[in-house]
Amino acid sequence: MRALGQDDAGRIAAARDLVKVYGRGEAQVRALDGLSVDLARGELTAIMGPSGSGKSTLMHCMAGLDTPTSGTVVVDGEDVGRMNQRRLTRLRRTRLGFVFQAFNLIPTLTAEENITLPLDIARTPVDRAWFDTVVDAVGLRDRLDHRPSELSGGQQQRVACARALVARPAVVFADEPTGNLDSRSSGEVLGFLRRSVDELGQSVVMVTHDPTAASYAHRVLFLADGRLVGELEEPTAEGVLDALRELGAGRRPADEPTAHGHADGRHAVVRP
């Protein structure tokens, strides 16, 4: 494996030997158990795994929202683990974008104000051309002066995606972005995330447990018990389902050539 910290055009973020332990004694839980992963630049990467597999913890650690117990995280060439609160805040403001499952928008601000919020906070002038590109891509031109309460769930989530992209972040982290949406709205949001990678050149990391959502990704990583147990390139929904079934049955994922994880046969439960 390549040394961390060294600039690499192909890699936008990486974790090495990541361990995250919650609680003590009897109640101790190892959410991440020595996990290492590379996330590629200019790709939509999906992270999948059953509840408790550590996928959310992995994303929180990579995004600087949570501090790993040990191990290193590098995002866009910078060591996140060594940053203090002030630098983490600046990192989030300038290099990262976030889309959460719900409660993504400030209810008192209009859609446009919500989208430009990270730039306003950073006191950076809005790049109108890029703003227009993003807004057109999410198809919200005629909704810009609406408050979140006047938008549908899918529209709110698209506003959140636009906000995540407006500062041209190095990487966007999306935590179950379609968890609260119906299938049609999910499709719109996922389609946009994929387009933002293919057409706008962004990098997106998405945690999901929906195989259909994962099928929009360039690559799917499978986690179980805090470890990376499989990987799938250019997945289809069926392929993902098969892979999950394999995992659930304690076997290696079906498409042998691309999977290099170390599934060790431990029991994994996958929720639909």
Next chain:
Amino acid sequence: MRRVALRGIRSHLGRFALSVLAVLLGVAFVAGTFSLRTMMSSTFGDLVETSMVGDAYVRGGEAVGSGEPTGPMGGQQRTRIPLDLVDELAAVDGVEAAIPDITGPIVLVGPDGTAVMSGGGAPSFALALHPDEPAAWVEAGRAPEGPDEVALESATLEASGFAVGDTTSVVLGDGVRQVEVVGEVGFGAPVAGATIVFLDVTTATEAYAADGTVATVAVHAAEGLDEQEVVRRVEQALGAGDVVDPAAVEVLTGEDVRAETRAEIESALGFVSTFLLVFAAIALFVGAFIIANTFQMIVRQRQRELAMLRALGASPTQVLASILGQAAVVGVLGSALGVGAGVALVAGLRALFASMGMELSGRIPVDGFTVLVSVLVGTVVSVVAAAVPARRAALTPPVEAMREEVVVADRASVLRAVAGGLLVVAGASAVLVAAFAPAGLAVDEPGPLLGAGAGAVVIGLLLLAPTLVPPALAVLAAPAVAALRPLGGLARGNVTRNPRRTASTSGALMIGMALVGAAAVIAASTQASTRTIVEEEATADFLLQSATLAVPDELVAQVAAIDGVERADALRVGSVTADGEGVSAIGVPAGLFGASLEVEVVDGDLASLADGRAAVQRQAAEDNDWAVGDALTVTGALGERDVVVGAVIDSRAVGVPLVLPQDSFAELVPAAEGAVQTLFVVAQDGVAASGLRDALTDVAAPYVVVSVMDREEFADELAAQVDQILVILYALLGLSIVIAVLGIVNTLALSIAERTREIGLLRAVGLGRLQLATVVTIESVLTAVLGTVLGVAVGAGLAATLPSVYEDEGLSTLVVPWSQLGVVLALAVVVGVLAAVWPAIRAARMDVLDAVSYE
């Protein structure tokens, strides 16, 4: 259900802490007032018991003046009785002593050359120490003999710093004299800060009863004689004697007089405690806003929990009871602590008074009544304040438990806004009618209409506030929104998203600030009006006044004798009854008007003000149908006299209805009760003011408490008195403002808890801690400024109509003290920043990840 309610309080103690504190402060004020009143009343009660030990009292048969107690020990002014009566009374069978009450003002000059006076404004007076007096006894040294000796009451001796044997000087009604302190006299009870000097009977009689009359004579009978029997024997003796017409005197039992005096003290204290209770009520009212807000927010946060209880089968009544139960716990807890705080407050006050030389009774009474009333008031306020939120909690449909997101928009209710709007319009109209009605429509008594109108405006505004909040904040927040992008906008959004909550938080502040604004305008207008009156009407070059309100006669003569003094006009004030109407009257020397005072003559001629003639004020003339040429029967403590109205004047400098020539005044009012209040000095032409001033100051210096002022200084002095009252008012309003600020802290803290996820999101997209703290601070400042702006505008606006209503009472000039109101506004900003400190720190310390995933 009870367990759920109690656990709810225990697990969210922090949320209730500020509500408990609000109740505590309000109740402490109430309990403190009651306790202070009881302590004062027991102090004065003890004093009455130990100093008024006569078995019977003889006094004049007719009350004089307006009936307001005026003497040093209270006591209504009555006609006086001859001193000669004493011998006749002493001769009555079974009477051991008849002691006349010979007393009057005195100034005791302390070792440092200034007057001995307690800080509490307690009186300073001299008493004749009669050898048979049973209520006072010599503790050390001996009783005073002759004009050059005095004895001091124990507390006075201690406060003055003298020891028996020291020499000093005293200022009596008739002049300054060097005296030796020869003894210490005990009184048997704390004298509440009064400065009491004992003189021998002859000296006191010369000083205070030179005309041979006294107010009362105390009769002390032999042991075992019933008071009623003493009264009967005294009445019999008076009937048989020839010193006085029995109809002109009144004989009462000692118990009756003591009861009467106690009742007078109670009514005076009752007035003070009512005054204090008004401010306590304001504080509690403000506290109720905090409690209402707290419960509103808690009910909102617990909506799902309550819905779940409902789904499990709890009835709406049970939910209602559980919320009201929590309110009751808050009320009882706050009240109980408040009673303790109130007692501590009174203990502190007592120590403070004691350090100012005002010794009060040793007991700090906490009677059942005080505790009961305080706890009841605190609890009822809490429960009533929680009633509306509790009702809403009870009506939570069980299905809410299944919903994902609970969205309850606290919109401004239309009904409430309409009611508020109507009240504001009606109140404002009433105020305008009272103030500016054309002559034909003029209201006889504008006061009550004005008061009711002002009350309606304030209550209407409180109702209307939720509707006013968004537009008002749009204006107030504009600078912050423009200057601090995007923080100002975020803060504005936070305070406007729940207008009702912001309205009640700033409404609490509005109440106190309205009173501050009104007080500031009234004070400034009063000061300006007084200044105008002094400038327009006072034409004398200098004025002399005494801190004891009595300029000694000796000084009047000395001033008149100074070279360069054209006139020295002494103005005396006393109480008389004119045609059955109790009024204050002034006695003036001939020629005072035109030389020392310039007044407007409506009818008649002031030159005739001598020789059995009088002048009356226009207002009094209208009220009593007095006109030039009418004869008035004027009764004073010394007797009765007919005077003819010679002039009707309209003067605001002369604040009393009746002006008598000096001679007539002296025939009616005894010197001890009609002291010189102001001495006007007019310089001869060509005499330098500074030289005359030095001469006057030199002459006045030995009298210690007499100040020499030119007109400018006199106006300043009056303005300073207004400022003193203003300071007291501000101090009393301070508590309600402190409570209102606690309310801001409370609302901020609770709404930050409510917005946890949103704050997490903001932090996740890059909002720094300092920026977050800034947002919270702007919210706080906006709330504080909103309440202050509304309050000051309403208070100052309403007060601005007063000069139109009370022009005749001397409030002629409207002055809006803009700079002072500006300071209040600046203070609101500071208060807002202070209120934000704790909530802002809490918000900034939130962990981003915890906040984002907060349920």
